[in-house]
Amino acid sequence: xxxxxxxxxxxxxxxxxxxxxxxxxxxxxxxxxxxxxxxxxxxxxxxxxxxxxxxxxxxxxxxxxxxxxxxxxxxxxxxxxxxxxxxxxxxxxxxxxxxxxxxxxxxxxxxxxxxxxxxxxxxxxxxxxxxxxxxxxxxxxxxxxxxxxxxxxxxxxxxxxxxxxxxxxxxxxxxxxxxxxxxxxxxxxxxxxxxxxxxxxxxxxxxxxxxxxxxxxxxxxxxxxxx
Amino acid sequence: xxxxxxxxxxxxxxxxxxxxxxxxxxxxxxxxxxxxxxxxxxxxxxxxxxxxxxxxxxxxxxxxxxxxxxxxxxxxxxxxxxxxxxxxxxxxxxxxxxxxxxxxxxxxxxxxxxxxxxxxxxxxxxxxxxxxxxxxxxxxxxxxxxxxxxxxxxxxxxxxxxxxxxxxxxxxxxxxxxxxxxxxxxxxxxxxxxxxxxxxxxxxxxxxxxxxxxxxxxxxxxxxxxxxxxxxxxxxxxxxxxxxxxxxxxxxxxxxxxxxxxxxxxxxxxxxxxxxxxxxxxxxxxxxxxxxxxxxxxxxxxxxxxxxxxxxxxxxxxxxxxxxxxxxxxxxxxxxxxxxxxxxxxxxxxxxxxxxxxxxxxxxxxxxxxxxxxxxxxxxxxxxxxxxxxxxxxxxxxxxxxxxxxxxxxx
Numbered sequence: 001x002x003x004x005x006x007x008x009x010x011x012x013x014x015x016x017x018x019x020x021x022x023x024x025x026x027x028x029x030x031x032x033x034x035x036x037x038x039x040x041x042x043x044x045x046x047x048x049x050x051x052x053x054x055x056x057x058x059x060x061x062x063x064x065x066x067x068x069x070x071x072x073x074x075x076x077x078x079x080x081x082x083x084x085x086x087x088x089x090x091x092x093x094x095x096x097x098x099x100x101x102x103x104x105x106x107x108x109x110x111x112x113x114x115x116x117x118x119x120x121x122x123x124x125x126x127x128x129x130x131x132x133x134x135x136x137x138x139x140x141x142x143x144x145x146x147x148x149x150x151x152x153x154x155x156x157x158x159x160x161x162x163x164x165x166x167x168x169x170x171x172x173x174x175x176x177x178x179x180x181x182x183x184x185x186x187x188x189x190x191x192x193x194x195x196x197x198x199x200x201x202x203x204x205x206x207x208x209x210x211x212x213x214x215x216x217x218x219x220x221x222x223x224x225x226x227x
Numbered sequence: 228x229x230x231x232x233x234x235x236x237x238x239x240x241x242x243x244x245x246x247x248x249x250x251x252x253x254x255x256x257x258x259x260x261x262x263x264x265x266x267x268x269x270x271x272x273x274x275x276x277x278x279x280x281x282x283x284x285x286x287x288x289x290x291x292x293x294x295x296x297x298x299x300x301x302x303x304x305x306x307x308x309x310x311x312x313x314x315x316x317x318x319x320x321x322x323x324x325x326x327x328x329x330x331x332x333x334x335x336x337x338x339x340x341x342x343x344x345x346x347x348x349x350x351x352x353x354x355x356x357x358x359x360x361x362x363x364x365x366x367x368x369x370x371x372x373x374x375x376x377x378x379x380x381x382x383x384x385x386x387x388x389x390x391x392x393x394x395x396x397x398x399x400x401x402x403x404x405x406x407x408x409x410x411x412x413x414x415x416x417x418x419x420x421x422x423x424x425x426x427x428x429x430x431x432x433x434x435x436x437x438x439x440x441x442x443x444x445x446x447x448x449x450x451x452x453x454x455x456x457x458x459x460x461x462x463x464x465x466x467x468x469x470x471x472x473x474x475x476x477x478x479x480x481x482x483x484x485x486x487x488x489x490x491x492x493x494x495x496x497x498x499x500x501x502x503x504x505x506x507x508x509x510x511x512x513x514x515x516x517x518x519x520x521x522x523x524x525x526x527x528x529x530x531x532x533x534x535x536x537x538x539x540x541x542x543x544x545x546x547x548x549x550x551x552x553x554x555x556x557x558x559x560x561x562x563x564x565x566x567x568x569x570x571x572x573x574x575x576x577x578x579x580x581x582x583x584x585x586x587x588x589x590x591x592x593x594x595x596x597x598x599x600x601x602x603x604x605x606x607x608x609x610x611x612x613x614x615x616x617x618x619x620x621x622x623x624x625x626x627x628x629x630x631x632x633x634x635x636x637x638x
Contacts, residue, residue, distance in 0.1 A: 082542020097237035
């Protein structure tokens with residue numbers, strides 16, 4: 001599913017070249033529930049951005065679903081993300097002018113351009129799965145943080161992505177809500193066989209993942225399979 | 228496109244005060260341009276109508292050199308019978324000409340038996356002249372509507388100065404082209420109001436009386452005044468009449484000269500000035516639209532960097548992001564243009580109902596009748612909409628080029 005070899009990312013800071021990720025190799029299989037952990041500045045988010053096709057590696061190969069994505073241009077990257085990848089963000093990032101239903105619908109009309117009946121079928125199914133069907137006509141400012149993250153999960157899954165990347169998805173939630181969200185993602189992972197890759201500090205997520213990858217200074221120091 | 232419209236519309240509503248403020252600014256600019264166009268158009272049309280319909284006609288034909296020495300009213304630069312026969316062939320075959328009339332222009336002395344003053348006169352064939360200049364009669368006060376032989380229409384400036392009125396008998400004395408003096412008694416048939424432009428202060432007598440006093444034998448006229456079926460046909464009519472100029476005189480130069488009212492009347496310079504002012508005001512409008520839309524769209528991009536990062540991360544192609552922002556600018560432009568057009572139509576109708584009067588030169592009591600042509604509304608609307616789109620291009624491209632990673636980091 002994801003095959004990373006000798007990935008390197010160098011940022012230019014003034015005249016200095018700052019190596020953030022170095023000699024990073026990793027293979028992730030279908031349906032895995034993985035977390036990248038490590039201290040701040042260890043490169044978790046940078047790895048997640050490169051795996052999520054948001055950032056381009058300086059060198060190395062990055063193959064997702066048998067496609068080399070390390071050399072795609074901006075538009076090709078956008079198309080790839082729209083087809084294969086879902087994102088869940090720390091602060092939910094819902095579009096404030098759209099309702100819950102419309103936020104989930106957004107990728108289907110603006111990116112995948114699906115017909116209305118197909119869209120409706122998928123969205124309503126997901127709304128039931130994340131328990132937000134009753135709130136579907138509300139705008140994000142009328143629902144709670146936990147509900148917003150449920151909507152964000154539904155939005156990430158509506159395009160039927162093979163992989164979902166989540167950067168600190170529970171950081172803005174209280175403990176009880178965070179638990180519910182993690183359980184929801186776990187349930188979806190099992191039902192849809194979707195790969196989830198987290199970048200997090202949250203012990204609650206760490207306790208649920210199948211595999212834990214620890215990063216320090218842009219290098220993998222431990223790759224531990226828990227389940 | 229429907230969804231892009233929906234999102235753009237809701238984004239505008241998100242900051243509805245700013246949207247309303249910007250749209251109001253555009254509306255104000257549109258109103259300013261359209262009301263000015265209607266007012267200046269009213270003044271322009273009235274003046275052009277007055278000049279062409281009651282004094283000059285649309286086109287005039289003279290013997291070569293007449294216009295250059297028109298102040299002297301030369302009698303040796305008249306068109307003779309042979310020349311008229313030649314020109315008439317063109318006039319009678321024209322598809323643009325509605326009517327034409329002959330005039331003898333000359334100067335003389337006007338006496339009320341106690342005092343004497345100079346007078347400039349147009350000797351006319353009344354039937355032809357009143358058809359060629361349909362509103363000439365409207366300028367004549369205390370007038371029965373007919374100018375008979377032995378009658379004179381006196382410029383009101385002279386009738387007031389010389390204290391004469393309709394029905395009074397006066398004496399006209401004039402020199403013919405050889406210099407001999409002749410006089411004739413005439414009865415005042417009316418008092419003609421002055422208007423701007425050449426010939427605007429001339430009196431009128433019957434052409435047969437002019438022939439008598441000037442001792443003209445045969446056919447001789449100073450000018451041919453032409454009325455077109457439509458004033459907008461001026462250029463086409465001039466092209467059609469151009470072959471008249473192919474006839475050469477003894478000096479191998481064109482024997483005749485043809486002028487449009489634009490070439491003869493100094494008012495045309497005022498028309499050009501009004502048009503330049505109109506263009507200047509349109510440029511101000513364009514600047515208002517450009518700056519306000521650019522400002523709003525730049526703010527809109529900066530306020531929504533994280534949101535742009537989110538939709539880009541989800542896989543929205545840069546092209547779609549450009550469309551989203553262009554649509555916002557377009558909607559703002561359309562809103563301003565539509566509101567501006569509606570408001571302008573209402574204001575112009577209100578001004579029309581108010582019957583506002585104004586003065587121009589020595590003319591007073593002129594009624595302002597502003598009319599807003601649909602073409603003007605359309606043109607201004609299209610300009611505003613195009614400029615709105617142009618102003619949105621730069622912010623839209625900026626939004627589409629944002630790095631999703633950087634954009635998502637923004638708070």
